[in-house]
Amino acid sequence: MKIYFDHPLDSHTTFGVAARAAQFIRIEDVVDIPAALEIAGGSGKAPYILGGGSNVLITEDLADAVLSIGLRGIETEEHGDEVIVTAAAGENWHELVEVCVERGWGGIENLALIPGSVGAAPVQNIGAYGVELADVLERVEVYDINRGESYSMTPAECYFSYRDSIFKQDRSQSRIITSVSLRLSRTAALNTSYGAIEQELAAIPADKRSFRDVFEAVIRIRRSKLPDPKVIGNAGSFFKNQIVHESLLESLRQDYPDIPLWQVDEDMYKIPAGWLIEYCGLKGLRRGNTGTYEKQALVLVNHGGATGEEIWQFAQYVRRTVKKEFGFQLAWEVNVW
Ligand SMILES: Cc1cc2nc3c(=O)[nH]c(=O)nc-3n(C[C@H](O)[C@H](O)[C@H](O)COP(=O)(O)OP(=O)(O)OC[C@H]3O[C@@H](n4cnc5c(N)ncnc54)[C@H](O)[C@@H]3O)c2cc1C
Numbered sequence: 001m002k003i004y005f006d007h008p009l010d011s012h013t014t015f016g017v018a019a020r021a022a023q024f025i026r027i028e029d030v031v032d033i034p035a036a037l038e039i040a041g042g043s044g045k046a047p048y049i050l051g052g053g054s055n056v057l058i059t060e061d062l063a064d065a066v067l068s069i070g071l072r073g074i075e076t077e078e079h080g081d082e083v084i085v086t087a088a089a090g091e092n093w094h095e096l097v098e099v100c101v102e103r104g105w106g107g108i109e110n111l112a113l114i115p116g117s118v119g120a121a122p123v124q125n126i127g128a129y130g131v132e133l134a135d136v137l138e139r140v141e142v143y144d145i146n147r148g149e150s151y152s153m154t155p156a157e158c159y160f161s162y163r164d165s166i167f168k169q170d171r172s173q174s175r176i177i178t179s180v181s182l183r184l185s186r187t188a189a190l191n192t193s194y195g196a197i198e199q200e201l202a203a204i205p206a207d208k209r210s211f212r213d214v215f216e217a218v219i220r221i222r223r224s225k226l227p228d229p230k231v232i233g234n235a236g237s238f239f240k241n242q243i244v245h246e247s248l249l250e251s252l253r254q255d256y257p258d259i260p261l262w263q264v265d266e267d268m269y270k271i272p273a274g275w276l277i278e279y280c281g282l283k284g285l286r287r288g289n290t291g292t293y294e295k296q297a298l299v300l301v302n303h304g305g306a307t308g309e310e311i312w313q314f315a316q317y318v319r320r321t322v323k324k325e326f327g328f329q330l331a332w333e334v335n336v337w
Helices: 030-043 093-102 211-225 246-255 273-279 308-326
Strands: 002-008 020-027 048-050 066-069 074-079 082-088 137-144 149-153 175-185 233-237 242-245 268-271 290-292 299-302
Touching (some): 020 030, 066 175, 082 093, 246 268, 273 308, 290 308, 299 308
Parallel strands (some): 020 066
Antiparallel strands (some): 002 020, 074 082, 137 149, 137 175, 233 299, 242 268, 290 299
């Protein structure tokens, strides 16, 4: 365990905004968690739990401690074609996906290139290209701060839904995820129906396609669409897509004939929040050092030197503008500290 005081956080989030933490505690062994919490408890409030910082916007200096999760290690148990892969929370998510693809284990290849740590993956039930973490999750190991003990949680106990879970709902962050177990398979079906994957794989006959082909196609598509946080600060989608009840469809289609809608449930439909923002004329808009990304309005960016507060004010402006036009209050996908 390493402890730093008045620690700069600029390089700890992909937005790259300047902020400081009164205490920054790096945890590299599960057994150090109780001691770290004891130290962090000085301020009387639950610490902030930080992985790769790719889904967090820090708007001010943090008076409470930050626990940086650096737990490492990957274990596997093979049973015939199936494998349970257990990765410690501090492992890099994309590197884990690549290891699994290399070993011929399918199930998470569509989730390639999502930045961040394994431990954060269950928090918002990461998803992309038709696959969500919940589809392959076996169990999550947590350290419960209130109970002072570790235990396993089943997928049902995590209450996963679209970019949401019990962990994201728990504002007091009372559980530290220490490892995540996934059920993968050598014979998993490829999921190529979403976005441009099928198009990317057009040259490969369907019966010759591998997990690696899908993995590489997803990487190519993502690189062409999303800003690389190393080049331009961002946290991916700032807002969630809008879920609406079918009772609204008729009036929406009447007022906005081109509105894209796709069914997610018996009577619920999803509208891409990027489309709503773009419709309001905000795609590529720049305000001071922040704005929306020129290729995807859903992504807010730090053009350089933006403060967290500046980005937060801009995010609220985007939300207000969409509300004025459509009447929807977009939900935040990013965690704002
Ligand atoms: C360019 C870009 C593209 C992205 N694309 C996608 C995408 O396609 N799909 C998608 O779902 N997301 C996407 N994201 C968002 C982000 O990558 C994911 O949410 C990722 O899981 C965050 O991981 P992290 O380690 O960086 O989490 P952090 O940003 O560090 O933390 C996120 C939240 O999880 C909590 N947390 C982190 N670690 C733990 C832990 N061990 N225990 C308990 N709580 C924890 C934090 O307190 C915080 O509330 C994208 C982000 C970027 C920058």
